[in-house]
Amino acid sequence: MRIILHIDLNSYFATIEQQANPRLRGKPIGVTGGDRLDRTVLGTASIEAKKLGVKTGMPIWEAKRLCPNLILVRGDSDKYLSTTKQFINILKDYSPDLEIFSIDESFLELPTHNNLQDATRFAVEIKQKIRSRIGEWVTCSIGISYNKLMAKLASDLQKPDGLVAIYDEESACWILDRCKLDDLCGIGYGIKKRLFDLGVADFKRLRLMSKESLLAHFKSYGETLYNMARGIDHTPVLPFYEKDEVKSIGHQYTLNNNTGNLEKIRQLLLKLTELIARRSRAKKLVGKTVSCWFRYADFSGAGMQITIPYTHNGLEVFNGAWTIFNKTWTGRQIRLVAVSLSNLKPQNPHNLTFLEEDLRQERIIKTLDLVNDKYGEFTLKRGYLL
Numbered sequence: 001m002r003i004i005l006h007i008d009l010n011s012y013f014a015t016i017e018q019q020a021n022p023r024l025r026g027k028p029i030g031v032t033g034g035d036r037l038d039r040t041v042l043g044t045a046s047i048e049a050k051k052l053g054v055k056t057g058m059p060i061w062e063a064k065r066l067c068p069n070l071i072l073v074r075g076d077s078d079k080y081l082s083t084t085k086q087f088i089n090i091l092k093d094y095s096p097d098l099e100i101f102s103i104d105e106s107f108l109e110l111p112t113h114n115n116l117q118d119a120t121r122f123a124v125e126i127k128q129k130i131r132s133r134i135g136e137w138v139t140c141s142i143g144i145s146y147n148k149l150m151a152k153l154a155s156d157l158q159k160p161d162g163l164v165a166i167y168d169e170e171s172a173c174w175i176l177d178r179c180k181l182d183d184l185c186g187i188g189y190g191i192k193k194r195l196f197d198l199g200v201a202d203f204k205r206l207r208l209m210s211k212e213s214l215l216a217h218f219k220s221y222g223e224t225l226y227n228m229a230r231g232i233d234h235t236p237v238l239p240f241y242e243k244d245e246v247k248s249i250g251h252q253y254t255l256n257n258n259t260g261n262l263e264k265i266r267q268l269l270l271k272l273t274e275l276i277a278r279r280s281r282a283k284k285l286v287g288k289t290v291s292c293w294f295r296y297a298d299f300s301g302a303g304m305q306i307t308i309p310y311t312h313n314g315l316e317v318f319n320g321a322w323t324i325f326n327k328t329w330t331g332r333q334i335r336l337v338a339v340s341l342s343n344l345k346p347q348n349p350h351n352l353t354f355l356e357e358d359l360r361q362e363r364i365i366k367t368l369d370l371v372n373d374k375y376g377e378f379t380l381k382r383g384y385l386l
């Protein structure tokens with residue numbers, strides 16, 4: 001049995017601001033976007049503000065109405081990044097299998113000689129080390145379980161300063177039956193809506209659906225959903241050095257105005273993936289791992305990666321990114337989108353295709369590249385970018 005810890009720093013940006021400025025401690029504060037002036041949405045709310053109903057991602061006017069004493073603090077991403085480095089350094093001592101999931105969340109898979117008692121002891125130690133090295137005001141919620149999915153859910157169950165373990169599939173099902181569908185990472189807005197349309201509103205009902213019918217409705221993701229309802233997840237912990245940061249081609253884009261407009265986001269992803277595909281063609285590379293992640297207006301983020309057949313075709317990269325987006329997006333406004341293609345290898349010139357559609361795509365891509373090399377990016381573009 002694997003033992004995985006999910007460590008999530010509580011109300012991260014707000015807590016770090018309170019750590020830096022003791023006068024803010026114990027008070028309801030909200031962190032706002034620091035780098036752009038037109039931010040109208042509240043970033044992370046402090047634990048005290050959350051108790052008064054203020055939520056991360058809420059428009060500032062609404063937060064002020066709920067809590068007139070709310071103190072707004074301008075966000076400082078450099079400060080958060082340097083704290084995250086300290087956080088990673090603490091975790092690194094426990095296992096090489098450490099995945100940096102986001103700026104304030106990590107997965108840690110313990111070596112096989114460790115048991116659940118060790119895990120609990122380590123969790124308590126990690127909390128102490130965070131307090132002594134990062135700051136006495138900083139807390140985290142830790143979930144311990146036999147896979148990533150359940151460890152993440154466990155850490156969500158108790159906030160702040162939580163420590164929850166889900167030992168086996170039986171207890172996982174018991175807990176899932178008391179959760180909402182989108183409490184699970186991997187059931188975003190789109191998937192939840194489609195499940196609702198099928199009459200599935202909770203995990204009990206999801207467990208009643210056959211694998212065949214889930215596969216018919218959700219293609220390969222049907223299997224994941226089937227497993228999720230049973231607390232099963234085989235996703236490996238991806239150590240950060242294996243995330244292949246250097247050997248990837250990526251683009252990210254910060255929006256001028258936060259948006260929740262699906263069509264706008266789709267257009268943006270199309271554009272980013274087209275740029276990535278063009279750069280990989282210029283380097284004569286093909287890649288098979290598509291990563292897509294995004295940040296909400298409050299700086300919190302989500303994303304994941306998936307494997308597709310090796311490609312340098314923008315449309316195929318887009319399909320991967322779009323799938324990820326639909327799985328992870330919760331429907332809230334976003335401020336930043338990023339996509340990358342990794343697991344790259346040289347394009348094999350002998351790997352010829354004779355499929356009519358593939359040949360047609362190759363010709364289209366060649367023509368696009370020729371024209372755009374000569375006259376500039378997006379001179380000639382696919383119709384769907386209009």
Ligand SMILES: [Mg+2]
Pocket residue numbers: 008009010011012104
């Ligand atoms: Mg957090």
